[in-house]
Amino acid sequence: MNPETLTLSDFQRHISQRYESVDRQRGTPATWMWFSEEVGELARALARGPRENVEEEFADVLAWLCTLANINDIDLAAAVSRKYLGDAPPEGHK
Amino acid sequence: MNPETLTLSDFQRHISQRYESVDRQRGTPATWMWFSEEVGELARALARGPRENVEEEFADVLAWLCTLANINDIDLAAAVSRKYLGDAPPEGHK
Numbered sequence: 001m002n003p004e005t006l007t008l009s010d011f012q013r014h015i016s017q018r019y020e021s022v023d024r025q026r027g028t029p030a031t032w033m034w035f036s037e038e039v040g041e042l043a044r045a046l047a048r049g050p051r052e053n054v055e056e057e058f059a060d061v062l063a064w065l066c067t068l069a070n071i072n073d074i075d076l077a078a079a080v081s082r083k084y085l086g087d088a089p090p091e092g093h094k
Numbered sequence: 095m096n097p098e099t100l101t102l103s104d105f106q107r108h109i110s111q112r113y114e115s116v117d118r119q120r121g122t123p124a125t126w127m128w129f130s131e132e133v134g135e136l137a138r139a140l141a142r143g144p145r146e147n148v149e150e151e152f153a154d155v156l157a158w159l160c161t162l163a164n165i166n167d168i169d170l171a172a173a174v175s176r177k178y179l180g181d182a183p184p185e186g187h188k
Contacts, residue, residue, distance in 0.1 A: 001179065003171035004103050011102060011174055018183065028140055039133060046122055046166065058163055059173040065159070069152055072140065077097035079153040080105055085095065089112065 008077040015066040023067045031071060035064040102171040109160040117161045125165060129158040 023031055042057040069076050083089070117125055136151040163170050177183070 001175065003169065003175040004101065006102050006171045006175060006179075007098065008100050008102050008105060009098050011178075014178065032137065032140070042162075043126065046126070046162070054166060055168055055173045056177055058159070058166075058168050058170060059177040061159060062156075062170060062174055063178055065152070065155060068136075068140070072148060072152075074149055074152050075097065076152060076156060077100045079149045080156055081095065081097040081100060083150055083153040084105075084108065084112075084157055085100075 008080070009075070011062075012066045012069060012076050015063055016070045019067060020070050024071050028068065028071060031064070031068055035061070035068055038064050102174070103169070105156075106160045106163060106170050109157055110164045113161060114164050118165050122162065122165060125158070125162055129155070129162055132158050 026034075038057065038060040042054075042061050045051075045053040045057045066076065068074075069079075120128075132151065132154040136148075136155050139145075139147040139151045160170065162168075163173075
């Protein structure tokens, strides 16, 4: 498939279908630990490399953000549309 | 617009068009500080509420993740497609 056509909703749904039953059992606090680990790995890849890990670490952080959203019943596409694509998005910085 | 149809690429591009020149000048380490602040705000909203902040904090973390990706020349849709939508996605957990 062409990544250009991947909707945020489809990706969040894919993560749900594949992982959500395990993720819900683990719960938000324990899932936060996994998310934090991936955030740390991204920090390390950005700060110290190797550069070829950076792409994968971004993917992992986004996947775990989708997991956290799934188990908290948050629709990420709706969330970013409301805040960033409406009539009064944040100015200058977010 | 309908959030269901929002592609990840379009959202990342939107964040680029609106914020990237400022973001690039700030650079990755200083931008990481902003990203971390939003991650912390999401943790707080999930742990302590108020619940109505949770959606917005998810939006902010995703927006800052897009910013970090933009200034590091990473295509998030390509990244997640390669890791999670290919022939051998991670099993059980990510």
